[in-house]
Amino acid sequence: GAVVSQHPSWVICKSGTSVKIECRSLDFQATTMFWYRQFPKQSLMLMATSNEGSKATYEQGVEKDKFLINHASLTLSTLTVTSAHPEDSSFYICSAPNEESGGAAEQYFGPGTRLTVT
Amino acid sequence: QKEVEQDPGPLSVPEGAIVSLNCTYSNSAFQYFMWYRQYSRKGPELLMYTYSSGNKEDGRFTAQVDKSSKYISLFIRDSQPSDSATYLCAMSGNTGGFKTIFGAGTRLFVKA
Numbered sequence: 001g002a003v004v005s006q007h008p009s010w011v012i013c014k015s016g017t018s019v020k021i022e023c024r025s026l027d028f029q030a031t032t033m034f035w036y037r038q039f040p041k042q043s044l045m046l047m048a049t050s051n052e053g054s055k056a057t058y059e060q061g062v063e064k065d066k067f068l069i070n071h072a073s074l075t076l077s078t079l080t081v082t083s084a085h086p087e088d089s090s091f092y093i094c095s096a097p098n099e100e101s102g103g104a105a106e107q108y109f110g111p112g113t114r115l116t117v118t
Numbered sequence: 119q120k121e122v123e124q125d126p127g128p129l130s131v132p133e134g135a136i137v138s139l140n141c142t143y144s145n146s147a148f149q150y151f152m153w154y155r156q157y158s159r160k161g162p163e164l165l166m167y168t169y170s171s172g173n174k175e176d177g178r179f180t181a182q183v184d185k186s187s188k189y190i191s192l193f194i195r196d197s198q199p200s201d202s203a204t205y206l207c208a209m210s211g212n213t214g215g216f217k218t219i220f221g222a223g224t225r226l227f228v229k230a
Contacts, residue, residue, distance in 0.1 A: 106164065107164065
């Protein structure tokens, strides 16, 4: 199956600093990627849709100035958590649909990034 | 009402049991119905998907979709301890740019 990588897998940062998380589709191109947030024992909450060549689309309640998304190429999207606070601590996961085969159904997830803000 | 409802469990079964996991949904525009498995502190892994109504079988796993009832199921036969994970149902439509809505996930424990 298709592979999506995320980096870093785990990061600790101090309150007030910014953290960048990368999401890469390794063996396919993705004009769209999704960013999710997951709290312990809860489901995935869609934060935003990352679109190559255009602005990201944010879900209601997600601060676009706090969670900056850049879809730099057909295989790379980045999420930057700006001025991080302890309440931003969470598990962040990206996904990319394999648009060449299935699209809406075949989404491939990265392994996730665990962010801890102290 | 949430678009997708899924009992979070936990569900505990003995090894070898048949497991039935279910979701209901409210949006009749959904066309793709997926099941993902997620181990602790890992990203979700796509198990299988079904387009529109019907059944699909893959090894010990069978997915069923009943669009008339807006109800989907995942059956696991001969369950193994390695099947212990959280199972998330997910749905998407033909529009919306592949946007997917997830259920809450059901935590499954298979005891040896």
